[in-house]
Structures are given as C-alpha cells and as structure tokens.
Amino acid sequence: MTASVSPESLPTGEPRWLDTDEQKAWRAWLYSSQLLQDRLDRELTHRTGISHAYYEILVALSETPERMMRMSELADRCLSSRSRLSHAVSRLEERGWVRRQVCAEDGRGQLAVLTDEGFAALEGAAPIHVEGVRRELFDQLSPEQVAAMRDFGEALLRHLDPSRMP
C-alpha cells in the first residue's frame, strides 16, 4: 500500500517506508479495527436503533451520579467535536432520551441530562452491545492476546491522548 510508490518527491528527507512485516502488521490492524467497529455499530444500530456514537453518549451520562454532564466534558469523553455533540444531543432530545439544562455555575454552559426514557433505552441496548463485543472480540482472543491488546492500546493512548490514561 505504501511501498508500491517510488520513494521520490519528498518534502523533507527520505520517507521511512514500511517493510513487508510492518505493512502486514499495519494492514492487519487497520482492517481488523475497521471491520470490528463497523460490525458492532451495524448490529447495535439495526437491533436497537442506537448507533455506537449515541450509545457512548448515553453510557457517559448514565455513569455520572446525577446522570448529567457538561456538553464539553461529554464531547471530550465521547471523542466528539463540540459541534458534533451538539447535533447529536439535539437528536437525542427529539427522541426524549436527553434534555438540555442551563448550567447554574456557568451561564455559558449547558448540561445534558439523561431522562428515564433514555436510561431505559440504554438498558435495552447494553446487553446487545456487550454480547457483540464479547462474541466478535473477546471470544476470538486468548487471554494473552487480550493482555497484549490492552498493552499496546494503552501505549498508543499515552501518545495520542495522555489525559485519557487511567
């Protein structure tokens, strides 16, 4: 995918092309992560009407004591831009699963609040989601592979977004 193009035309120095093994590792990671995310998202969407992105929003809200969270914090937590989250919350509001509430401490802020209907929707979706993750991911891996997955996932996370490390 990358080495088939001749290594000329470089802005700064010779690019460090991938060797055959690196290409195989890269492709295995790329394809498997795309296929897995796609499959889980499709199953969840078709069986519950909740996309994985929306599911993550509902989960994040459900995990707070008051089932509410500042819009920005929620966006960060869900790897979402503010704009994207704002749109998503509007659509969840139309379903009656979330409502907006002005933030008492900060007049600029809004709180997204999970409604009882939203919590019920999440309760319905959670078993579908977790079974999918187990069937498509954990059931396919040995305990050593799971440990390795976590290890290198955390190594990447440390680089990509250290604040998200436990």
Add this chain to the structure above:
Amino acid sequence: MTASVSPESLPTGEPRWLDTDEQKAWRAWLYSSQLLQDRLDRELTHRTGISHAYYEILVALSETPERMMRMSELADRCLSSRSRLSHAVSRLEERGWVRRQVCAEDGRGQLAVLTDEGFAALEGAAPIHVEGVRRELFDQLSPEQVAAMRDFGEALLRHLDPSRMP
C-alpha cells in the same frame, strides 16, 4: 460503559458482562484505534486533500499491473460498499485521478482506471501517509508490541473476514 447498566431485560439469557480488566482492554482498544485513525485521516486530508478512504482506492489501483480494477473488487479491497465506492469513484473522476472504462469480458462491469494524474497525486501523498503511520504508530511501540499487534489483528481478521487473511 457496559457494566453500569443493571443486567436485567435480556432477550436470551444473562448477558456476559465485561469485568473491570476487560473494560479497560476494550476501552484502550476503542479509544486508541479511533484516535489513531482520526489523526491519520485528518493529517492526510489537510496536507494532501486526499482522505484516507480515497487514498486506499488510489493505492489499490496502483498495485495492479494495469492500474485498473473491477468496481466490485475494488469495493471489497477497500472495505467499501458498492454504492459508496461508486460515489467515491465519481468524485475521483471529477478530479481527473480515475476514469471509468467498460469491461470487455462482462458487459455489466466497469473498470476503474488510475490516470497518470491520479498516480502523481498518490506519489505526493504516500510519504505524508507513511510518515504519519510511523510517527503515530510504529514509533510508539516496541518490536514486541508490533508483533503482538499483528498477531492480534490477524486473529480478529480470521474471524471477521477470513478471505482477507494472507
């Protein structure tokens, strides 16, 4: 994310909830893969005007002897639906990077052909892409972690899409 919801309301049997370690492994994988793909796609798009999805199409075509491929085959190769690929090829055609050609052997078929302009665009983008992959992925991992990543990716691939295994 999944265990915070009480385990009632199951269609078929008790769901196999994730324990704490499994949740950490799952989240590390989910966040790191989303962040990495997002970062690589953004860098490529902003610096070259070519999204990762389009890049994959150009790469696939460039790797064939005649720089052409049947639409369906190209869609499979790029983890794309036929519809999505058809739209994408139309847009690449507008840029002059790909052209369509009727297939001689099968009157229903179309061939997507990489033009010289398309190949030149790929040559310009490839160093950006490979440097991104190296900087954000390989430079962050030990050789052992790279090997584990490949092992794990291939294990998933064997389950998700055996035909894609080498």
Add this chain to the structure above:
DNA sequence: GTAGCGTAGTTGAGCGCTTGACTATTCCGC
C-alpha cells in the same frame, strides 16, 4: 428465443459529520 433469476453497478433522498462563523458569557489585567 425467451422467461426468470442472479449479478454489476448507479442513482437519489435523507442523514450525520465537518468547518467556520456566530452569540453569549466569563475571566483577567489594569
């Protein structure tokens, strides 16, 4: 040959995301 079915690919409507501009509020230095 032609009916019926399967396959290849395209198209249009609708939806969600991105970008960038915009409003409103708060924070900070003087």
Add this chain to the structure above:
DNA sequence: GCGGAATAGTCAAGCGCTCAACTACGCTAC
C-alpha cells in the same frame, strides 16, 4: 468596574455515506 481575550455552545452550508430502488446485462432451463 471596564475593555479585550478566552471559553461554551449553536447553527448553516456542504460533503460523504447509507439505504433502497433502479437499470442493464448475463446465465440457465425449457
């Protein structure tokens, strides 16, 4: 306190993807 910068969130335009319908061609059986 007051003016300017920073922050929170929203909104509109445009783009890419999904879904389902659709056209066109090939294959098989009769």
